Amino acid sequence: MCQLLGMNCNVPTDIVFSFTGFAMRGGHTDTHHDGWGIAFFEGAGVRYFVDHQAAVASPVAELIKRFPIKSTNVIAHIRKATQGQVALENCHPFVRELWGRYWVFAHNGDLKQFAPVLDGAFRPVGSTDSELAFCYLLQQLRRRFGDSAPALPALREALAELAAEIATHGVFNMMLSNGSALFAHCATTLCYVVRQHPFNTAQLSDEDVSVDFAQLTTPDDRVAVIVTQPLTTNERWTEFLPGELKVFVDGLPLP
Numbered sequence: 001m002c003q004l005l006g007m008n009c010n011v012p013t014d015i016v017f018s019f020t021g022f023a024m025r026g027g028h029t030d031t032h033h034d035g036w037g038i039a040f041f042e043g044a045g046v047r048y049f050v051d052h053q054a055a056v057a058s059p060v061a062e063l064i065k066r067f068p069i070k071s072t073n074v075i076a077h078i079r080k081a082t083q084g085q086v087a088l089e090n091c092h093p094f095v096r097e098l099w100g101r102y103w104v105f106a107h108n109g110d111l112k113q114f115a116p117v118l119d120g121a122f123r124p125v126g127s128t129d130s131e132l133a134f135c136y137l138l139q140q141l142r143r144r145f146g147d148s149a150p151a152l153p154a155l156r157e158a159l160a161e162l163a164a165e166i167a168t169h170g171v172f173n174m175m176l177s178n179g180s181a182l183f184a185h186c187a188t189t190l191c192y193v194v195r196q197h198p199f200n201t202a203q204l205s206d207e208d209v210s211v212d213f214a215q216l217t218t219p220d221d222r223v224a225v226i227v228t229q230p231l232t233t234n235e236r237w238t239e240f241l242p243g244e245l246k247v248f249v250d251g252l253p254l255p
Contacts, residue, residue, distance in 0.1 A: 002108040005076040006175045006226040008182040008248035014068035017211045021204035021231045023061050035091040036078040039104040040071035041179040046102045050091035073177045077106035089126035099149040101178050105134040109171030160245040182248040186240035193235050196222040202232045222251030
């Protein structure tokens with residue numbers, strides 16, 4: 001299956017360190033070689049890169065590792081195809097507009113006999129079960145709340161219900177963000193770490209690279225990194241419970 005990476009912060013932060021290790025799983029330390037993508041929120045906009053090549057060999061991935069784009073919400077994905085051919089339109093994350101904001105979505109898993117009726121406002125361009133699930137999520141949110149975005153507690157409750165519904169069709173690990181919060185639903189495996197003062201040195205598990213975050217941050221900075229499998233060997237990662245939906249705001253999971 002695919003792998004997911006998310007970052008949620010209280011100040012704009014680059015994801016170069018985490019993405020460097022994550023990209024190695026796209027054809028080097030793991031077999032996820034069917035494309036990759038990453039999306040960065042910047043204000044009301046989204047900077048968005050996808051490639052159908054393996055992340056380990058992609059010139060675009062090299063650009064991301066060398067160009068420190070700063071963002072408070074980032075979602076990345078490396079693909080091991082289960083449904084849909086290896087093509088650019090099937091690369092995650094996917095982006096759509098709802099309530100005057102961009103939404104970014106990525107999925108790890110495989111959904112069986114999942115064929116919801118879509119009313120036309122949101123339709124998939126590619127042929128993946130993932131993009132279909134994203135369109136269905138947004139359609140149901142629009143039906144439930146109309147033309148105005150709900151408060152975060154109501155949105156969280158609705159997403160938990162919809163994720164549980166979709167998960168009855170198979171594995172549904174997913175990440176979703178509207179630029180102000182990052183929602184992560186675990187079906188099988190997800191974990192996270194919060195980096196905050198006092199910062200320490202972190203060592204990647206997929207590459208011989210370490211970073212002393214104390215040299216790159218201020219005492220007020222806080223960063224949550226959410227991923228399918230831990231990226232570092234010397235940090236304490238917290239595992240999600242199966243079926244759990246967590247919401248991250250300003251670098252912390254909400255209670």
